[in-house]
Amino acid sequence: MQEYQDMLDVILxxxxxxxxxxxxxxxxxxxxxxEKGFASTSTSEIAKRAGVAEGTIFRHxxxxxxxxxxxxxxxxxxxxxPFVTRGIHKLLDTEFDSFTDLLRAIIHNRQEFMRNNxxxxxxxxxxxxxxxxxxDQFFQHVSKQLANRMFHIIKSYQEKGQLIDLxxxxxxxxxxxxxxxxxxxxxxxxxxxxxxxEKDIDIMIQLIMNGIGKKF
Amino acid sequence: MQEYQDMLDVILxxxxxxxxxxxxxxxxxxxxxxEKGFASTSTSEIAKRAGVAEGTIFRHxxxxxxxxxxxxxxxxxxxxxPFVTRGIHKLLDTEFDSFTDLLRAIIHNRQEFMRNNxxxxxxxxxxxxxxxxxxDQFFQHVSKQLANRMFHIIKSYQEKGQLIDLxxxxxxxxxxxxxxxxxxxxxxxxxxxxxxxEKDIDIMIQLIMNGIGKKF
Amino acid sequence: MQEYQDMLDVILxxxxxxxxxxxxxxxxxxxxxxEKGFASTSTSEIAKRAGVAEGTIFRHxxxxxxxxxxxxxxxxxxxxxPFVTRGIHKLLDTEFDSFTDLLRAIIHNRQEFMRNNxxxxxxxxxxxxxxxxxxDQFFQHVSKQLANRMFHIIKSYQEKGQLIDLxxxxxxxxxxxxxxxxxxxxxxxxxxxxxxxEKDIDIMIQLIMNGIGKKF
Amino acid sequence: MQEYQDMLDVILxxxxxxxxxxxxxxxxxxxxxxEKGFASTSTSEIAKRAGVAEGTIFRHxxxxxxxxxxxxxxxxxxxxxPFVTRGIHKLLDTEFDSFTDLLRAIIHNRQEFMRNNxxxxxxxxxxxxxxxxxxDQFFQHVSKQLANRMFHIIKSYQEKGQLIDLxxxxxxxxxxxxxxxxxxxxxxxxxxxxxxxEKDIDIMIQLIMNGIGKKF
DNA sequence: GATGAATGAGACTTCATTCAT
DNA sequence: GATGAATGAAGTCTCATTCAT
Numbered sequence: 001m002q003e004y005q006d007m008l009d010v011i012l013x014x015x016x017x018x019x020x021x022x023x024x025x026x027x028x029x030x031x032x033x034x035e036k037g038f039a040s041t042s043t044s045e046i047a048k049r050a051g052v053a054e055g056t057i058f059r060h061x062x063x064x065x066x067x068x069x070x071x072x073x074x075x076x077x078x079x080x081x082p083f084v085t086r087g088i089h090k091l092l093d094t095e096f097d098s099f100t101d102l103l104r105a106i107i108h109n110r111q112e113f114m115r116n117n118x119x120x121x122x123x124x125x126x127x128x129x130x131x132x133x134x135x136d137q138f139f140q141h142v143s144k145q146l147a148n149r150m151f152h153i154i155k156s157y158q159e160k161g162q163l164i165d166l167x168x169x170x171x172x173x174x175x176x177x178x179x180x181x182x183x184x185x186x187x188x189x190x191x192x193x194x195x196x197x198e199k200d201i202d203i204m205i206q207l208i209m210n211g212i213g214k215k216f
Numbered sequence: 217m218q219e220y221q222d223m224l225d226v227i228l229x230x231x232x233x234x235x236x237x238x239x240x241x242x243x244x245x246x247x248x249x250x251e252k253g254f255a256s257t258s259t260s261e262i263a264k265r266a267g268v269a270e271g272t273i274f275r276h277x278x279x280x281x282x283x284x285x286x287x288x289x290x291x292x293x294x295x296x297x298p299f300v301t302r303g304i305h306k307l308l309d310t311e312f313d314s315f316t317d318l319l320r321a322i323i324h325n326r327q328e329f330m331r332n333n334x335x336x337x338x339x340x341x342x343x344x345x346x347x348x349x350x351x352d353q354f355f356q357h358v359s360k361q362l363a364n365r366m367f368h369i370i371k372s373y374q375e376k377g378q379l380i381d382l383x384x385x386x387x388x389x390x391x392x393x394x395x396x397x398x399x400x401x402x403x404x405x406x407x408x409x410x411x412x413x414e415k416d417i418d419i420m421i422q423l424i425m426n427g428i429g430k431k432f
Numbered sequence: 433m434q435e436y437q438d439m440l441d442v443i444l445x446x447x448x449x450x451x452x453x454x455x456x457x458x459x460x461x462x463x464x465x466x467e468k469g470f471a472s473t474s475t476s477e478i479a480k481r482a483g484v485a486e487g488t489i490f491r492h493x494x495x496x497x498x499x500x501x502x503x504x505x506x507x508x509x510x511x512x513x514p515f516v517t518r519g520i521h522k523l524l525d526t527e528f529d530s531f532t533d534l535l536r537a538i539i540h541n542r543q544e545f546m547r548n549n550x551x552x553x554x555x556x557x558x559x560x561x562x563x564x565x566x567x568d569q570f571f572q573h574v575s576k577q578l579a580n581r582m583f584h585i586i587k588s589y590q591e592k593g594q595l596i597d598l599x600x601x602x603x604x605x606x607x608x609x610x611x612x613x614x615x616x617x618x619x620x621x622x623x624x625x626x627x628x629x630e631k632d633i634d635i636m637i638q639l640i641m642n643g644i645g646k647k648f
Numbered sequence: 649m650q651e652y653q654d655m656l657d658v659i660l661x662x663x664x665x666x667x668x669x670x671x672x673x674x675x676x677x678x679x680x681x682x683e684k685g686f687a688s689t690s691t692s693e694i695a696k697r698a699g700v701a702e703g704t705i706f707r708h709x710x711x712x713x714x715x716x717x718x719x720x721x722x723x724x725x726x727x728x729x730p731f732v733t734r735g736i737h738k739l740l741d742t743e744f745d746s747f748t749d750l751l752r753a754i755i756h757n758r759q760e761f762m763r764n765n766x767x768x769x770x771x772x773x774x775x776x777x778x779x780x781x782x783x784d785q786f787f788q789h790v791s792k793q794l795a796n797r798m799f800h801i802i803k804s805y806q807e808k809g810q811l812i813d814l815x816x817x818x819x820x821x822x823x824x825x826x827x828x829x830x831x832x833x834x835x836x837x838x839x840x841x842x843x844x845x846e847k848d849i850d851i852m853i854q855l856i857m858n859g860i861g862k863k864f
Numbered sequence: 865g866a867t868g869a870a871t872g873a874g875a876c877t878t879c880a881t882t883c884a885t
Numbered sequence: 886g887a888t889g890a891a892t893g894a895a896g897t898c899t900c901a902t903t904c905a906t
Contacts, residue, residue, distance in 0.1 A: 706878075
């Protein structure tokens with residue numbers, strides 16, 4: 001189902017009639033932005049790594065910042081994707097017998113996404129603080145859409161008696177914290193450690209469900 | 217006890233014979249680095265906000281990066297502080313009857329620290345990725361010292377039968393995730409929401425202890 | 433008789449086999465050159481306003497400067513036109529009983545020309561200082577041809593006893609100054625004022641003839 | 649009395665604490681702007697001719713346009729100066745017995761000004777069309793102040809019976825046209841011809857006074 | 865004939881850093 | 886210690902022009 005298809009494709013789809021050079025520019029920009037940060041990256045360096053003339057960058061992106069937005073914009077919708085995607089909508093409510101299974105699916109999904117898109121994720125996290133438009137877009141997508149969606153789901157599982165009775169926002173933040181804490185440790189802080197992903201996920205799920213699962 | 221004394225004082229202590237202008241420079245730099253990021257901040261802007269001449273900055277800090285390090289360096293030791301500080305050493309093992317109380321103390325402490333030092337924290341998080349020396353220092357302080365220290369503590373509470381038997385690293389990461397997840401939501405993402413800190417902390421502790429506390 | 437026919441037609445005649453696009457390019461170039469000056473106008477802006485591709489401009493005009501010359505060149509001959517034009521040649525000497533009538537005809541004619549060709553006139557005046565070839569051409573056309581022609585005419589009216597005895601160059605420059613002074617005030621400096629053209633011209637003629645007419 | 653003192657001094661007075669380099673920059677800019685026009689002049693060329701680093705220009709003038717304004721701004725007040733200057737105010741009405749003498753004084757004065765400030769005048773005339781701020785300032789200074797002042801003077805001489813009864817605006821425009829027509833021919837179009845200034849001025853005055861002087 | 869992607873030289877501008885005062 | 890003018894390298898961006906399609 002591959003919704004965490006290569007993000008580059010997603011970015012490319014957002015533009016019409018991509019030339020080969022334009023693709024090279026995007027790839028190079030993603031790499032270098034992620035390595036050194038947006039502000040410390042020079043367009044001349046991007047041009048060099050992309051193998052194009054510097055002017056070519058500006059034929060496609062009016063400013064350096066436009067280039068950043070072309071990269072980061074589409075990321076937004078995909079970060080919240082698996083929680084929000086229409087296709088998955090019903091699955092979430094019905095297909096999973098237990099919240100535990102749902103959790104496992106989400107974690108796997110996001111883990112896969114991160115593994116495939118670390119550079120983009122890094123750029124995203126770094127730059128969101130400094131570009132208010134990004135921040136606004138982000139809240140639209142995530143805070144509004146994703147959170148509402150998840151609150152719904154959580155409530156439905158509370159009604160099934162699988163989760164403790166606590167305002168969903170606490171549960172949501174708790175889950176998110178644990179998952180992202182793990183993902184960041186796993187992929188950002190200590191990517192080189194020997195991780196046993198399956199085991200880690202099992203334990204994580206166990207701890208989460210201890211925390212919010214209803215005990216009998 | 218005030219170990220989360222104003223970080224600026226900590227920074228100032230690190231230098232000898234601070235002049236008034238130098239203090240102004242540090243304050244201005246912290247503000248602007250935090251607002252726009254290190255790379256996007258110009259020394260001339262710092263000079264202007266500090267009310268000094270451009271040259272004055274370089275009389276005290278040989279390069280712009282030296283200025284960054286003078287700011288970020290001391291932060292490091294204080295981020296890990298309450299877990300590591302000598303003075304608190306014994307407290308941790310003995311003074312708290314329950315892990316729950318310890319947890320509460322730690323959370324309060326870090327929450328206080330963050331509230332007082334948001335700009336510094338932001339600079340720290342932003343720049344650590346881009347400056348390998350910082351990254352190394354950080355792992356020395358935190359990953360080595362703090363983690364080891366915490367593993368110890370966790371084990372001691374496991375032996376007291378208060379915590380489930382799970383390799384401490386999982387427990388440590390779990391706790392850290394939940395706490396920092398909350399702190400970031402609280403102070404970075406949605407600082408303007410109406411938060412009820414006491415209640416939030418209670419719930420957080422409840423969820424954590426559900427997760428890792430031993431059930432009878 | 434329409435010698436102040438639309439200058440664009442004159443320009444177009446100078447080229448062979450004009451395509452529709454080429455015409456659009458010329459129109460756009462005239463507009464923008466006149467608004468912002470040659471040096472501040474980009475070929476891409478011309479292309480955009482003309483609704484053609486950037487490359488198309490260079491298919492017709494090897495360089496941006498060639499485009500300017502294609503526009504400004506023909507203007508030259510027409511600025512001096514009514515004084516020089518063959519067809520009008522004899523008219524000048526014979527047809528007007530009085531110098532006053534000749535003057536009136538010339539003024540009306542140039543006024544009409546200016547009204548119809550302000551943008552071209554502006555370009556011409558702006559760019560002539562910066563392009564020596566233009567300057568040279570201009571002196572060929574105007575200084576040589578027009579001045580000589582006018583000297584002749586002035587002399588003939590002096591012989592008829594209608595003009596004071598003064599070297600024609602003074603009379604010529606005097607007339608030119610007053611006419612162009614008025615035209616510039618009328619069309620360039622204050623085009624939006626309420627002008628009463630007929631009255632203005634009458635007064636201008638009166639003042640000129642006071643100045644150079646023979647008194648009895 | 650030297651009110652057409654070197655304009656450069658006037659420009660320099662407008663700024664406080666001019667450095668040697670800054671003066672060099674202004675001189676170089678005036679020269680090159682006047683030779684090639686503002687838009688075709690590169691800051692690097694100015695820097696080279698001024699013998700400074702390119703960056704130095706921007707320490708003193710935030711943008712290239714600011715540099716233009718620093719040059720052209722002060723010109724404005726001085727172009728209209730001799731007509732408007734307070735000091736000369738009374739002189740105009742009383743000191744000259746005849747309008748002819750006043751005229752001669754004005755012409756000499758402006759001729760002197762132009763000779764000393766051709767480059768500045770050229771820049772002024774070239775750029776005023778393209779920079780609306782300039783145009784506005786110009787109308788404030790000249791159209792408003794100068795014209796009103798002159799209308800007054802003309803009326804007073806009409807009352808003395810020295811000038812014909814015609815709305816002053818016509819007389820004003822007529823005089824201006826003849827004077828500037830001559831000045832431009834003299835200094836801009838044919839500066840290299842052999843001019844006999846005294847004779848030219850005499851004739852010009854004669855023609856003007858023929859035009860507007862009251863005949864007995 | 866027309867297109868528009870690509871180029872690379874060069875434009876304006878910023879900036880960390882130096883140094884004479 | 887403090888200043889701020891000066892620097893020049895480097896940054897972002899523009900533009901006339903070329904060329905494959």
